[in-house]
Every structure is written in structure tokens, then in C-alpha cells.
Amino acid sequence: MDTAAPGGGNSGRKVVVRVKRRPDTREEPRWEEFALDWRPHMNIIICLRDIAERPVTRDGHATTPVSYEASCLEEVCGACAMLINGVSRQACSTLVDSLEQPIRIEPLTKFPVVRDLVVDRSIMFENLKRMKCWVPLDGTYDLGPGPRISPEVQEKYYPLARCITCGNCLEVCPQVNENSDFVGAAILSQVRLFNAHPTGAMHMKERLAAVMGPGGVADCANAQNCVEVCPKQIPLTESIAEVNRQAIREAVFGWLLG
């Protein structure tokens, strides 16, 4: 349905898109404006792809295709998070018709820009490791099957496993910035998930020690933007409160009762 060649649209409607470009991070970012042919159900990824097919700005200057990350195109991979009209969201699930024009597209601001809209989110993976968000399974012999998880518990915690590490929750968090090393909602939610997992729970104390350390759960200041913006509807504020409770219990009673 979208095979019409760019520039050959028949409706005549245009979509005006302004993209914050930074092909070279040694240079300051600059804005480029494009006028694209409107098509039904157009999303931001289609806009970026149309620009790539015909990289000419609105005033006729030839430019380069915009660099961006995208993979699944159905809001399950997390790669295409960016600021669209100033709001952090997934480009693939953001429909042009729902936006005011000109549409402003910028890279996330809480991560280092690699090029144009591509940002380096590896800090999230580093923080997952720092907060010990995994279940140790590897060894020199077969450990056998782990404890069974009841369907009720599975149902309760499955939503937490839907996290796609897109970074939207960090982008909108006032506590995540260059002054702080707060790991953010996504990582704290994984702490909760792995503490709830029967095998993961065997390492709960180490995980809580990490989460009570620098950048941990205490840095959350309850603005609750994370849960508003999460594309996977993960109950992030419940996760943070739950991890808070576990950490408080450890802090208050850990030294007393062991």
C-alpha cells in the first residue's frame, strides 16, 4: 500500500517534519526541515524512510539520510525511542495523523548521541549488571530444574518481563540527568522481577545491597513519569515501591534479625 514513490503522492497533502541532525558529534546539532507526501497510517519511521529515499530538504537542498535505529516496527524491540514533538516515545507506534505539524524529531537527551537520532543506551545494560538483574545458572554441572512458578505468580510478573529497555522511562525522569547516577525505573523493575523469581530470589540480598547503593532505588523521587510513558504498560511505580519495601525491610531488620 505504501509503494508509491516518494514525491509521487496523489493526495497532494504534505507532512512537514523537522529533524535535529548531528551527523558528526564534534559539531553542534542543526535542524533540517522536510516536506513529505502524506499517506494513510503514516508513522514516524515511514517519514524517516521517505527522507532516506529522497534526502532533499524542504527548500531543495540535498542532504544525507537521517541515521536512526529501528528494528521490529511493532513496539516490541525498543530501538526507535526518540523525542517526537518534545515527548519521548517509540517512532514506530507514533502516527503522523495524531501529531501537530511541523513534527519535531530529536534524539533522546539522557543518552550520548552517536549520530543524528541514534543514541548509545549501553548505560542501561551496564546498570542491569550493576544491579545484578540476572539469575546465575551457569556452572560445571547440571543443576536440574528450578523451582516451579505458579500460574498466579507467572501472571503477576510477566508484565515486568515485557521491558524492552527502550529508555523512555529514563528520558522522562527528572532524577536521571548528568548530576545523578540514578539507574532509573526499567532497571529497578528488573530488580523486582529477579527478586520475585524463585531462583533469582536466592541472590536477593546481593541485589538489595546493590540497589541500596549509589544510583539505586533511593534516588527515585516519585514524579511517576516513567509509568505514564512506558510503551509496554509496565507497572513501574509498583515495582519501585516494592523494591523500596524490600530495601527498607533489609535496612531496618537486616542487621537486627539477619
Add this chain to the structure above:
Amino acid sequence: MSTHPLTMSASKTDDQSAFFWRKLHSLSGIVPVGVFLAEHFWSNSYVLVSPEKYDAVGQELQTLPFRPIIEAAGIWLPILFHAGYGFYIWGKGKSNAFAYPWMHNWMYTLQRWSGLIAFLFIGWHVYTARFLTGGRSNFVTVHDDLSNNLYAAFYLVGVLAASFHLGNGIWNFLCKWGLAATTRAQRAAAYLGAAVAVSFTLAGILIVYSARYNFHPFARYIQQ
């Protein structure tokens, strides 16, 4: 530090001091600072009965045994710690309420500004009501102060800021100590905080009005 899965337990001990101070900051806003605010409003609400009763309650508080210790440990130090650490926390965050104008995000920003306003008010309030009166504040001095329009206006601003800060702080505390963990519990906690903020504001306005206009609606209690 190795990050190989099997070495999980052998990690270094993390510095947990920030966790301790953060949680103490949250708690100190409720106990003792919030409790003191409640006591302060309660004591001052005796002005609704009569100036004599108001002065008697003030006298009662001024003759508490161990008063300097109670004041220092229960009021001065906690307020200074709560304010000082609060400003430190403020400096580490970057408010974005205009970009993301959701209710709790506005509360986040307002919590910081109301804290600053309340802190400035408390400083001024202590200076005028405690030091300028030589610790002998009574109905007459309060009435005189509140007869000044600017003073009365600043009192109302201070009451509003402190009440909001406490109400929103209760909600924050319940979330941050994991006592309100589910979305439903957090909504209930928000209503509780709102109820506290509204009641404290109304009580505070009533007290200011009563002291300014010599309005004593509960005077009849004495005749019984």
C-alpha cells in the same frame, strides 16, 4: 569487580549512606517535622476558644521539662536536616513539568518550591514570633503581627506551602518506604495526602483569621 554470573555473591560492599540519608529525609518530614506541624496547628487552634486559653496553652508549652533538648532534637535539627538535605536533593534533579505535565510530575516540582517557601516562612516566622518577642509570644503579639496585611498574607502563603508540602510528603513517604506498593494503594495514599493538605490549609486559614479578627467561635466551651 568481575561481572561473571557465578561471582555475584563476591561483589564489593556498596556505599549505602545515600540510601540511609534519603530514607531518613523522607521519614523526618513525617516524624518529627510533620508531627510538630500538627502539634503547632493544634496548639494554635486554641485561639479559636479564647485569647486566655491560647496564652495558657502557650505557657504550658513554654514550661515543658527539658524544653531546650526537646526543641533542639525534635524541631530544630530535624527541620534543618530536612531542609538542607532537601535542597541537596533538589539540586540533583531536573524538573520537567512543562514538558511532561502529568499530575505527579507537577507535584514533584511543587514539592520543591513549597519546601523552599515553607523554609523561608519558617525562618521569618521564628525570627518575628520567637526572637523579636524574646520568646514571649502571646495572643497580643500574634494579633498585632497579623493585623499587618503583609504579615497576614505571608502567614497564609506559609500555611499553604507547609500544608501542601506535608500532604504531598505523606504520599511520597508511603511510596518511598514501600508502604503503598500497588497502584491502588498509591492512589489511596494520594487521597490521604490531599485530605491532610486540605485540612491543614483550612485549619491554618481559620487560625490566622481568628487571631487577626478576634474571632473565637468556640468561646462558649468555656462557659459550660
